[in-house]
Amino acid sequence: MRTTWRGWLICLGLGALTFAPPSVRAQGAVSGQVTLLEKPGAATTDLESAVVYLIPRDPAYEKLRTSKSTIKMHDRDFAPPVTVMTTGSTIRFENQDPFDHNAFSNTAGGNFDFGIADRGSSVAMKLKHAGVYPVFCNIHSRMAAFVIVVPTPYFTLAGSDGRFALNEIPAGRYTLVIWHQRGGELKQKLTVTGAGISGLAISLDARGFHKSEHKNKFGEEYKSESGERY
Numbered sequence: 001m002r003t004t005w006r007g008w009l010i011c012l013g014l015g016a017l018t019f020a021p022p023s024v025r026a027q028g029a030v031s032g033q034v035t036l037l038e039k040p041g042a043a044t045t046d047l048e049s050a051v052v053y054l055i056p057r058d059p060a061y062e063k064l065r066t067s068k069s070t071i072k073m074h075d076r077d078f079a080p081p082v083t084v085m086t087t088g089s090t091i092r093f094e095n096q097d098p099f100d101h102n103a104f105s106n107t108a109g110g111n112f113d114f115g116i117a118d119r120g121s122s123v124a125m126k127l128k129h130a131g132v133y134p135v136f137c138n139i140h141s142r143m144a145a146f147v148i149v150v151p152t153p154y155f156t157l158a159g160s161d162g163r164f165a166l167n168e169i170p171a172g173r174y175t176l177v178i179w180h181q182r183g184g185e186l187k188q189k190l191t192v193t194g195a196g197i198s199g200l201a202i203s204l205d206a207r208g209f210h211k212s213e214h215k216n217k218f219g220e221e222y223k224s225e226s227g228e229r230y
């Protein structure tokens, strides 16, 4: 009898191993540092707006969670300048200035226009497509922000020194994507194991970046802001 019970226990044990849920897959951390190649004599001061994310190349087991993020319109600026969120998440704009603002993006396939947001008001919408959304105000040409919508739960922003860490990444094959508003985008395939990956050195080239004037939401030049009341 004892042998039989022991046999059953072994069978159950093997069964548990065979049908282990994906959540017990080995996990590792992926870390490194982003740097920007600058023109001679130029210093990098905006590394904390570098976005780092991992897109799984194997079938995903978990449903992508969505979130809500807020961008404030304050002192004629958007804050924060870069927001990262998962596909289907909601972005909300909140006007904290005592005058009107607007928020629009002309991204192909994901354009939006929040209309006029007066003092204290807010508007929100879901962004259903992954991509980079440059956001501008149709009233103040200098206001600019970026919303990065990613099809993965594994994302982060770099620190001011460019260092980043993506923790608890399930073992598997991924495409690592690094994006920076002046350095562009870089993609790299990698395989994460339970041991993780550390010391990734990512260099983006910002030397060719030129700050170009953007058009308003009608595709026209901005009118001078000197005649504004505020």
Ligand SMILES: [Cu+2]
Pocket: 076, 100, 101, 102, 137, 138, 139, 140, 143
């Ligand atoms: Cu504005």
